[in-house]
Amino acid sequence: QGGIVVHVRVAPLAERYILLLADDRTEITRTEAIRNDFVANVSHELKTPVGAVSLLAEAIEDAAGDEVAIKRFAGRLHKETHRLSALVQDIIELSRLQGTDVVLQGRPVDVAHTLAEAVDRNKLTAEGKNIAVKVGGARDAVVHGDPDLLMTAFRNLVDNAIRYSPENTTVGVGVRVRDDLVEVSVTDQGPGISADDQERIFERFYRVDSARSRQTGGTGLGLSIVKHVMSNHGGEVTVWSQPGQGSTFTVRLPVFEEGTTAENPPPVDE
Numbered sequence: 001q002g003g004i005v006v007h008v009r010v011a012p013l014a015e016r017y018i019l020l021l022a023d024d025r026t027e028i029t030r031t032e033a034i035r036n037d038f039v040a041n042v043s044h045e046l047k048t049p050v051g052a053v054s055l056l057a058e059a060i061e062d063a064a065g066d067e068v069a070i071k072r073f074a075g076r077l078h079k080e081t082h083r084l085s086a087l088v089q090d091i092i093e094l095s096r097l098q099g100t101d102v103v104l105q106g107r108p109v110d111v112a113h114t115l116a117e118a119v120d121r122n123k124l125t126a127e128g129k130n131i132a133v134k135v136g137g138a139r140d141a142v143v144h145g146d147p148d149l150l151m152t153a154f155r156n157l158v159d160n161a162i163r164y165s166p167e168n169t170t171v172g173v174g175v176r177v178r179d180d181l182v183e184v185s186v187t188d189q190g191p192g193i194s195a196d197d198q199e200r201i202f203e204r205f206y207r208v209d210s211a212r213s214r215q216t217g218g219t220g221l222g223l224s225i226v227k228h229v230m231s232n233h234g235g236e237v238t239v240w241s242q243p244g245q246g247s248t249f250t251v252r253l254p255v256f257e258e259g260t261t262a263e264n265p266p267p268v269d270e
């Protein structure tokens with residue numbers, strides 16, 4: 001139907017112009033569909049923790065006088081609100097990243113430094129499971145981008161590696177520069193991911209095992225956020241994995257070159 005509107009309005013103009021407009025409309029319809037879908041998913045995802053918070057508040061009221069029960073319910077309430085807050089934070093982050101008006105606070109970013117900080121922020125979770133996080137590789141890799149967003153992306157990958165790994169294992173984090181790309185990889189000795197699931201894990205709210213994701217504090221949005229941060233930086237994220245053999249997530253970003261930014265690309269040799 002959109003095609004008919006476009007055709008009537010621009011029929012006297014050049015065919016190329018008609019095509020451009022038709023494309024635009026398709027893009028708008030697609031963006032709207034994605035947004036509607038997202039709102040539906042978000043409502044569904046919020047229902048569970050909001051329901052739990054409400055029930056627990058009621059239970060605390062009913063338990064008046066029973067100190068032990070109140071303490072137990074309050075502890076669970078705390079956990080649910082924590083989960084809710086992580087979910088809301090990720091939803092805001094993702095909808096910001098998906099917007100057309102994303103403004104990257106771009107500047108040169110030291111990848112090894114950002115990665116080390118991302119690892120540090122996951123230190124407590126790793127220690128709690130006796131997981132050794134080993135960081136290695138290039139120390140002089142620089143990309144152009146938004147340090148906060150890149151930190152968020154790295155943190156999500158390291159966080160996943162730790163959350164899905166069994167206790168007493170190792171997570172390896174590495175940086176290397178290959179031609180004009182900086183590669184960051186995060187390898188774990190976790191359960192691995194089947195080929196079919198690998199195709200879907202970057203979708204919003206897709207989880208291989210929902211119970212496990214929720215139980216470990218996952219929101220189902222982490223990898224989707226990583227994917228969007230990478231595409232906003234002209235990079236990509238890929239996964240290598242086999243069930244039972246762990247997983248390696250790799251992000252690739254263009255190397256920063258002096259005087260070069262996304263808005264000011266290097267001259268192309270003819």
Ligand code: ADP
Nearest residue numbers: 160161164201207208213218219220221222223
């Ligand atoms: P979640 O909050 O559920 O972890 P993500 O978007 O970060 O959401 O990941 C999506 C799904 O991909 C997870 O639910 C999990 O099933 C799978 N996954 C992500 N990282 C790993 C990993 N390192 N090892 C095994 N499975 C993983």
